[in-house]
Amino acid sequence: MRIAVVGGGVIGASCAHFLARSGASVTLYTESELASEASGRSLSWLNAAGPWPDHYFHLRMAGIDRYRTLLSQHPDIDWIRFDGGIFCSDEQEIRQWHQAERAHGYDSHIYDAGQIAALEPCVNPQALSSKVMVNPGEGWVSLPALIDWLIAGFKTEGGELCCDAGKTLPLTDEQGAVRGIRSARYGEAAFDKVIIACGAETPAIAAELGFPL
Template identity: 45%
Template sequence: MSPASATKRVAVIGGGILGVSTAVHLLREGASVILLTERGLASEASGRSLSWLNSAGERSTPYHQLRVAGVDRYRTLFAADPGREWLQFGGGLMWNAAGQHEATEARHAYEKSIGYDSKLVAPSEISSVTPGIDAGAVPENAIFNPGEGWVSLPDLIDFLMEEFHARGGELVLNAGKASVMVEDGRTSGVETASGGTYPADAVLVACGAASPAVVEPLGVNIPNGSPVSMLVVTKQVQHDVAAVMNTPRAAVRPNPGGTFALDHDWYEEQITEHADGSFSIPDEVVQELADEASKLVAGNPELKPASWKMGYKPIPGDGEPVLGELGQVPGCYVAFTHSGATLGLIAGELLAGEILTGRKHPMLATFRPGRFS
């Protein structure tokens, strides 16, 4: 702990995984931290994320490297207590629609070329690499990535908040919309819609899909490509599934309590956003997603939706993470990315280091918000 970090006051806006992770990493290094949430913890994207821990497929090299480091941090957490029901490494299984076996083969070849653990399997071989899957749902071939896993972000946030409180962090729930205060060209704290003001030496904006709107009044433009999305959690069901499945009609992962978490994108246009900011979708569409998921599970058990949440899925306009200090407003940092779950621990670690030392981490070099200027 350095003398500078021991006295630095940091305000974090956002109660999702990026905000909470950064707050805890800051506290570990001796900073004074106040965390402000518009509503509750994990009330937005972190509360409705499939949270598949991976770097599968093709993306930029820096993004891949950051995601691999992100998965590594989860492996360290997992090794400390493999019995945690909310963090497991059972691999990932994906396949494409019939007639697209060449695309699957190309993806597998690319993953192998960068050293990402990838196994191309025929339907008959699936039971030998991962349990609980109905191989009849796989039309031609599939990819199994043994090193992948999943996390329940609300449970992880609860776990991290225990340390947050133990280390003396301050939490302000239901603060309403917050804005960044600026004095003499530098960040000076946070002001909430209810009139509360919270002086700080540095501010992190980690508000998911709302992050671009929070920094816009500062003269900062971050393109926002966030679509509406939905996560469904099923009622408890007996199953042996260990892997996260990404398939043409349903993405499925095990979830604590013997349930499943489900999502996809084919129903996005059937989600309605209302004037009060709430969302709705026909019940039959929710059940249709559950029925699609049932086809993937051995024995095709009846899956009944227990709850479903909708909102915007954070995705920057160019698809790449936006992480680091705003050039226009020294002392103000932003964390806005699609892969919030995979990057949650590593991004919090690296951003905390930048906030406290002022030294830019090379792994975040291509993700600076200044690239949009």
């Protein structure tokens, strides 16, 4: 199976890595360098915090589960940590989030800002809202470091990386079936499948193919 993955953020790098590991012949195309968009700017917070519907909560918990698995399989990784999160906002929002999180069975606590010094001496309590939410099960990940790690494994499996490809879009045949890609720099190439992992650009590209997201 020849697969093109378009987009060099965390979603594209992850798809490319796991597809190459499963034996597919994979080429990753990205417009400029890796992690050039949202994945290079994330706050890195691994969490399922907030007053969201059950299905979204469970999706985010599944994501946290995969990060925990990755860390337990590679304990030498220093770009994922699970050492808790502190969330500041006005008291009404803190209480609303806290209540929703507890209803999901999520470990969430409300502290006075003054209590934070005992927990985190590096945080200035004066800079916090009067009440803060402390969620000990949360963590952080450096997405650029994760992407580098995924791409190193991808290359080991024979994956081909095409950076600075410029705009890359799927090509379709007369029946509308995807038959490959065309990139501004590398031209046309035939593939059996094309994965669009273009972040904020994905809905527009999918819509062009007749799939409104």
